[in-house]
Amino acid sequence: MIIEVFFRNFYRNSARLQVDNVETREFAFQTFRGGFVRHKSFKTVDELAKFLVEKTPKHLYHSSARYRNPSEEVMDNKGWLGADLVFDIDGDHLNTEACRGVEIITIKCLEDAREEANKLIDTLRQELALEPSRVAFSGHRGFHIYVSESEVLTLGQRERRELVNFLKAVGFEREHFVKRHGRRSVVIYEEEPTGSLLRIKKGVEDARYLRIEVDEVVTQDVHRLMRVPGSLNGKTGLVAVPLTVRDLDSGVEQILKRAVAFDKGYLKFLFHKPAKGEVLFEELEVARGSVKTLPTQVAVYLELQGYGKILD
């Protein structure tokens, strides 16, 4: 398959992986033949990079957890040392106009995800005094945010679940903030909107401010496998680009441009199903069975999404 060759070349020539504490993490990958391999470990990022050129996976993951023996197969023998606090913000889960029911990545939906990610980062800072250690584009419809301060590493599943509830404002009740002060009744978040109270004050006026749409399953799992920042997403052929918090200030077009790994040349593509809409800056309206010459990245994307086949 030609895509596998593209992936290999990428890992040989231009991959920039961003992994910390590499020796303590479990790595897992999905091959182009569909197998799933777990419990790999590497001493250094270089060792990992070499492996990627040899084996060239379709998807590459690493554990949010750190282990004493990451390559042990039985969970109990791995020796869990702690786990990053991870957040996944996915356009797929956003109930915004631009994201509802989207199949192909759209800039608009990705913009909404970016806004949500910024909201999360602000909340982490203002309310919890946490600073992201890594931020990455997921290579598809969203963003991954990692926090790895010592305060979070050993949080258990229960605490992480409660934290998600806090971010999603689950169980919020206004009455808790209504207090008697002398003769009058005061609403604390109206009087002193600071930290979470600012979010609540805004959220009471406009519900969109109250909840932060993180994927709860991802955050509460202390053994989660996360896509490795800097690796290729096998569903799109885009790079899960490592970002800085500042990168999220400007529009997603910049991010998408950086995520394009295969920007040279054109390929012939046979459509097995019709496609309509904008795909990676390319306007498409094609019927089933037609053959089109497309920029390499678009052809790779469409094949990985099951729209047809690259003709080589």
Next chain:
Amino acid sequence: MCTSRRELSGEFACYFPFLEKSARFLASLGLTLDVALEDKTIVNAAVARLQRALARQFPKVKRCLDKPEEEAAAARLALYMAASTKNVYILRKFADFESKYFRFLLRRIPSVQNPSCLVEIAYDLSIVAKPTAEIAPGLINLFYPMAVRWSAYLKYAPQDPHWAMINRPVVRGWVAVARNEFERILEEAYRHRMLKIAEESELAVGKVATVVDLSQFKAERYTPIEKRSSGGSNPPCMTAIMNALKAGEGVPHTARFAIAAYLVKRGWDVDQIVDLFRTAPDFNEKITRYQVQHIAGQAGGRKEYSVPSCETMATWGLCVARCGVKNPLQYGVVKKSN
């Protein structure tokens, strides 16, 4: 106050025997486990303390004025005794009761009332805390005078919708809480501390077992309830709650509510349900009976409560499987039709 030399006294150690500071104080007096085990008065005091706790009676405060060091050593010895019975129910009940007593004293001992002293006790329990005045001096401070790190709050606050962190001011890493809530958090941390001491002192626990006759400590052990006509199998969430209750584990209020509401609908009567709770470390027959009657619609508002939906169960952290039903009550039904 807490730090003054006078405070670091037998009296302080006697009131709060499971704090680090108290342990260090006793060690500095040479009151080690071996010494305590040799001393008949201390052994007897320890036996009495454990017996009283199992009978749900507070220790005698006066002893902290008469013989504070002895009583402090006895309290620690009592914990080892509870652990060496190898009956988790005895250990949990002791830890539960002693931590309630701890909270009771936190409110009543005049010398620990000022915030800086409370902060210090929290610190001893590995909770980073400060007076809210240092982060939000205005109204927030007025209603929520103490602040703890959010991670400690998540760890020790009861798992109960009332305690959801979103319902407290959370400012730059600090959760502001009312004074009584702060005490409740410390109580939980104290209980954890006691269980941790028991867990980490295998050697001491083994020693105690050879010196003290442990058969004198009795706690109603759970007699399994025969399979009751419940019409179909119970869903995993309810089974999990029942198992936790049977094991004598502390179970959050939400779970108690859910299981009681569920069993009422399954046709259990109030007595049967009260029996199920009997093994909880903080069991109180009168209160439990009233609460169950309330849920069953026989007291209070006289409205029978419905069983929380799977969605609610999930937000309470009680859903343990995704069975594909909307309400735990439908569990058996759906399964059969499959």
